[in-house]
Amino acid sequence: MSESRCPCLSGLTYDDCCGRLHAGGSTAHTAEQLMRSRFSAFARGDGDYLLATWHPSTRPATLELDEDRTWYRLDIIETRAxxxxxxxxxxxxxxxxxxxxxxxxxxxxxxxxxxxxxxxxLDGIH
Structure with missing residues (x-):
């Protein structure tokens, strides 16, 4: 059990926010919630979750995370639908x-x- 703040900066603890999605106990209710949980997966190095939540039509066969990169902040600019x-x-x-x-x-x-x-x-434009 983790009482630490969730990496997605929702204000909730990890267990009450993205941790329950990463554990497989539930799924995201909105696109933004999935985005936040995927950011947290990057922050925690959870490649399995990232692949599982990637649409099969665009999912890579493998995913290598950069262990030297520490993700620490997420700002949501806009959500449409x-x-x-x-x-x-x-x-x-x-x-x-x-x-x-x-x-x-x-x-x-x-x-x-x-x-x-x-x-x-699905995909993203940088």
């Missing part, structure tokens, strides 16, 4: 990291789709 009643959604975000070469950020507009009640990451 992606509610529990939608079948698609878009989340624009900026994610910040530290690496041996210095600090950096990734700005992305990510597309999501919901199939049979589950949200999946």
């Amino acid at each position: 992606g509610s529990p009643f939608d079948t698609s959604g878009v989340v624009e975000f900026v994610a910040y990291y530290r690496a041996p070469t210095g600090a950096g950020r990734q700005h992305e507009i990510s597309r999501f789709t919901r199939e049979q009640g589950c949200w999946f990451y």
Whole structure:
């Protein structure tokens, strides 16, 4: 059990936020919730969760995470659609990291789709 703050910066503890999704006990209800849980998976090095939540049509066969990159902040810029009643959604975000070469950020507009009640990451434009 982890009482630490969730990496997605929701204000909740990891266990009450993304931890329950990573553990497989439930699925994301919205595209933004899936985006936040995927950021937290990057922050915690959980490649299995990232692959499981990636749509099969765009999912890579393998995923290698950069262990030297520490993800520490997520800013959601905009969310379009992606509610529990939608079948698609878009989340624009900026994610910040530290690496041996210095600090950096990734700005992305990510597309999501919901199939049979589950949200999946499709792709993103950097």
